[in-house]
Amino acid sequence: MAMADFYDDHDTVAAATADQPLLSVDGITRVYGDRIGCADVSFDLWPGEVLAIVGESGSGKTTLLNCISSRLTPTCGTVNYRMRDGASADIYKMAEAERRFLMRTDWGFVHQNPIDGLRMTVSAGANVGERLMAIGDRHYGNIRGAAIEWLERVEINADRVDDQPRAFSGGMRQRLQIARNLVTNPRLVFMDEPTGGLDVSVQARLLDLLRGLVSDLGLAVVVVTHDLAVARLLSDRMIVMKDGRVIEAGLTDRVLDDPRAPYTQLLVSSILQV
Template sequence: MSAVPLLKVSDVSKFYGSRIGCRNVSFELYPGEVLAIVGESGSGKTTLLSCLSTRLMPTSGIVEYHMRDGQYRDLARMSEAERRFLMRTDWGFVHQNPADGLRMTVSAGANVGERLMAVGDRHYGNIRAAAGDWLRRVEIEEDRIDDQPRAFSGGMRQRLQIARNLVTSPRLVFMDEPTGGLDVSVQARLLDLVRGLVHDLGLAAVIVTHDLAVARLLSHRMMVMKDGAVIEQGLTDRVLDDPREPYTQLLVSSILQV
């Protein structure tokens, strides 16, 4: 793991009028590291993810990203065009509802190929071959390459969304409840796939989830949020096996009792 952080987050807060989205969040994320942000609904984890991924601008604080040229850039000071380019190339974003991250009326191959075109690939044969390769990697039969996502099951759509995001070899992927709404057996296969891809590609990832089993399986480190604030953080196994805060203890025990 590199000694230089990929993402530096300093005192990030987001307020909606008088309501707190998140407040005073600071951490560093390193290349190849997976961070899980966990907490109940309304804890602020999705607001924080939106601030990190530039979908929302923080009310205060700084999010800096280590660019490929070795410089850190303050994301809030980037132009809209620069941020869009980053999202299409160096970053990925996996939505809870795959329909939010796919174009449902074009083929599976076109969904994957669009990202390649965004980084300048114009050779149809190369794009189609890469799309077919990525469909295989996410366990979608290659003969489905011309089918539209609306003909796919929920689990297949989510795997297609992952292929669309990873085809450009991003360095950082954001995931918002990636297994939400899927059957348990489908969840297990998807998690196994994601864990393998993250490991093989050396991706850094920030995963928002309310499911502690997902956090344990995928993440190296974990942050627990409550009422917009990070109340506990540390290595995932440490936080889950020896939670220090009463709220974290309650979260862990409630999962064990289910």
């Protein structure tokens, strides 16, 4: 599929369906033997909205993220995604090739550890350019130019385009992973603890970058984090999880400033107010 075909044919339809959910999750459950990973989780995600899934370690938030991003098959429940042509598709009824194409183009996934989301033995430019090739771009000059543009957009100097990620710092690797994901202009990005393991100063710089990109590009984002400060800075709406179940949900400011569930109150009271 040519890159122009991937975008141009459906942009008008996508704009017309902006008042409909981009992602609809209904009753997602994942069990591991007699242990619950997540249970009966339902929500809608709208175009341009950022949803944070928060909770302590073992709360089920990463299991839920993997289920809704097709990285882990749920035990039951459905995940429907509104495609660029306006049609709603159950991602677990798609052919494997169709789902993989979606993950390489219209979706992005930012891993906590950038090593999991990058090819460490090829150049930074090649890491970014791979996604363009997935949607049919074969012009070397165009690919290299787009890679340089995106490196600069995530604050990596253009002269690093031929360097391998293993020569980058942790923060630079994470920014490279973000560029790799965003180069195809996806409409939905999943993020798993995107600031985890980074120094505080690097976290702050990365959060500022993410906020700007999300706003500029109108991305819909599902972000998993244990850090409520990250959730406040990035998200419009929040889901709080404990033992695989949703304990509380609502607008981020409302949940953090006026938590109603005792567990949420405990989470909020255990951190410095931001």
